[in-house]
Amino acid sequence: MDIKQVQADLDKKNEALKISERRLNRTQELAHLGIWELDLINNQLTWSDEVYRIFGLDPQKFGATYEAFLEAVHPEDRKVVNDAYSGSLRGGKDYYEIEHRIVRKATGEVRYVHEKCEHTRDSSGKIIRSIGMVHDITDRKIVEEALRNEKQERQVILETVPAMIFYKNRENTFVRTNKAFEEVMRLPKEKLEGRSLFEIYPKEQADAFWKDDKEVIATGQPKLNIIEPMETPAGKRWVQTGKIPYRDEMNNIIGIIGFAVDITEQKKTKELLERDKKTLEQYVLKRTEELLKSYREIEKMKRLSDLGELAATVAHELRNPLAAINLASYNLKKKTSNPELEKHFLTITKKIKESNEIINNLLSFSRVKAPIYDIVNIFDLLDENIENMAEQYASKNIIINKSFEELKNISVQADQIQLKSLFTNIINNACEACLDHAEGRKIEVIGSVEGDNLNIQFKDNGSGIDKENIEKVFNPFFSTKAKGTGLGLAVCNQITRLHNGKIAIESEKDSGTVVSITLPLKKHEYTTKN
Ligand SMILES: Nc1ncnc2c1ncn2[C@@H]1O[C@H](COP(=O)(O)OP(=O)(O)O)[C@@H](O)[C@H]1O
Numbered sequence: 001m002d003i004k005q006v007q008a009d010l011d012k013k014n015e016a017l018k019i020s021e022r023r024l025n026r027t028q029e030l031a032h033l034g035i036w037e038l039d040l041i042n043n044q045l046t047w048s049d050e051v052y053r054i055f056g057l058d059p060q061k062f063g064a065t066y067e068a069f070l071e072a073v074h075p076e077d078r079k080v081v082n083d084a085y086s087g088s089l090r091g092g093k094d095y096y097e098i099e100h101r102i103v104r105k106a107t108g109e110v111r112y113v114h115e116k117c118e119h120t121r122d123s124s125g126k127i128i129r130s131i132g133m134v135h136d137i138t139d140r141k142i143v144e145e146a147l148r149n150e151k152q153e154r155q156v157i158l159e160t161v162p163a164m165i166f167y168k169n170r171e172n173t174f175v176r177t178n179k180a181f182e183e184v185m186r187l188p189k190e191k192l193e194g195r196s197l198f199e200i201y202p203k204e205q206a207d208a209f210w211k212d213d214k215e216v217i218a219t220g221q222p223k224l225n226i227i228e229p230m231e232t233p234a235g236k237r238w239v240q241t242g243k244i245p246y247r248d249e250m251n252n253i254i255g256i257i258g259f260a261v262d263i264t265e266q267k268k269t270k271e272l273l274e275r276d277k278k279t280l281e282q283y284v285l286k287r288t289e290e291l292l293k294s295y296r297e298i299e300k301m302k303r304l305s306d307l308g309e310l311a312a313t314v315a316h317e318l319r320n321p322l323a324a325i326n327l328a329s330y331n332l333k334k335k336t337s338n339p340e341l342e343k344h345f346l347t348i349t350k351k352i353k354e355s356n357e358i359i360n361n362l363l364s365f366s367r368v369k370a371p372i373y374d375i376v377n378i379f380d381l382l383d384e385n386i387e388n389m390a391e392q393y394a395s396k397n398i399i400i401n402k403s404f405e406e407l408k409n410i411s412v413q414a415d416q417i418q419l420k421s422l423f424t425n426i427i428n429n430a431c432e433a434c435l436d437h438a439e440g441r442k443i444e445v446i447g448s449v450e451g452d453n454l455n456i457q458f459k460d461n462g463s464g465i466d467k468e469n470i471e472k473v474f475n476p477f478f479s480t481k482a483k484g485t486g487l488g489l490a491v492c493n494q495i496t497r498l499h500n501g502k503i504a505i506e507s508e509k510d511s512g513t514v515v516s517i518t519l520p521l522k523k524h525e526y527t528t529k530n
């Protein structure tokens with residue numbers, strides 16, 4: 001072989017080597033993978049270009065030394081890295097690998113590297129060379145870190161959100177649950193995950209849940225705001241549930257993700273509020289009605305009081321002329337002895353008497369004022385009244401039964417005169433009603449005490465009252481009698497009201513009437529101020 005040939009061969013090989021070196025260099029660059037070699041015999045360290053690039057160093061300016069390398073390592077990682085290398089030498093290991101950070105001197109940028117190192121020994125076992133690889137894994141680390149953070153965040157949300165969250169597969173098995181769900185079910189994660197809906201809930205309940213799941217899986221559409229009952233160890237709760245399809249990376253539906261919020265308390269509160277609202281509305285309605293009624297009553301009272309005053313004035317004014325007429329008729333009668341005129345004088349006297357009665361009634365109606373309270377023995381008062389009446393109607397065959405033994409020794413705080421007028425008016429009406437019958441005229445007066453009240457009923461078997469009139473009997477001047485003033489019951493109404501009592505009338509035409517009175521045994525303080 002001539003020398004030229006050898007030279008050409010060498011050149012060719014050199015050229016091929018250069019190409020190969022360039023390729024290797026480029027490959028290292030693309031892979032972010034640098035190679036280093038430490039010759040321990042000559043204590044010489046060599047870095048490939050990519051090692052310099054990874055460390056952010058200029059091959060022209062920096063010599064490759066172990067110190068330069070350690071300098072590039074992140075200060076916090078330096079000890080571990082040094083220990084790994086020297087430890088492997090001391091420990092006689094042939095291989096080690098480590099992940100650590102480096103800091104690029106020029107920019108301060110932190111990078112992550114993965115290092116692998118292998119030692120070569122001589123025949124005596126002494127290490128003569130170390131070959132290492134530096135892999136820049138910063139990009140992977142960043143992605144990993146981001147993934148880890150994301151996962152952590154997701155976990156935090158999952159575990160702290162106050163809603164129950166669960167992932168279920170297509171086979172109806174829980175694959176993932178969160179704390180809120182575990183707490184409500186009072187079961188640890190292990191007893192929920194991997195178990196089917198039917199193992200956890202009663203069949204009926206599980207069927208209902210599963211139906212929704214299947215719908216979401218089949219349609220791929222979320223199902224939201226499902227308000228449903230949920231059986232839990234703490235009893236039945238109401239939840240608002242949402243279910244969405246659970247998809248894999250290929251977008252296939254592999255189950256459902258559900259979230260449920262316990263709305264039992266809200267539901268209860270809402271129901272309570274609704275009930276309260278209804279009660280309040282009813283109350284307002286009732287009060288309004290009552291107010292309207294008392295307003296109407298006040299209006300009526302005012303009209304009556306005006307009317308009463310007018311009536312009293314007229315009645316009063318009529319008294320004097322009536323007295324004059326009476327006197328004149330008396331004088332005339334004395335001066336004439338014509339017997340034919342006798343019956344006319346009798347009529348005049350009778351009519352004057354009737355007129356006077358009407359006047360008295362009118363005056364008594366307008367004079368009903370605040371009671372003057374006294375201690376009244378109610379038994380005696382009733383008894384006396386009935387005796388008077390019986391005397392007055394002696395010829396009319398009316399039987400008056402007294403059934404108020406219970407009232408003996410019962411005294412009431414009341415206006416004696418007003419109570420007398422009250423009883424007289426009622427018994428009078430009863431007697432007059434009885435006169436409609438030819439016989440069997442009967443009246444019963446029943447008295448009893450109930451709590452703080454006194455009840456008296458006046459029953460008669462008289463004419464009774466027409467249905468359409470029953471409403472009107474308490475109206476002043478309402479009368480069905482030819483000579484009635486229609487003031488009796490109006491006066492009774494006023495008297496009981498002033499005593500804070502009640503009066504009611506029940507009647508059936510042609511069969512009889514019951515007038516019921518309730519009076520408090522003791523006067524109500526505020527009435528005295530009226
Ligand atoms: N016990 C009774 N039985 C039947 N009707 C009665 C009775 N009490 C009252 N009434 C009816 O009520 C009306 C009003 O009674 P009241 O006010 O006492 O006036 P008066 O007796 O002057 O008619 C009477 O005209 C009568 O039609």
Ligand SMILES: [Mg+2]
Pocket residue numbers: 425428429487488489
């Ligand atoms: Mg009367």
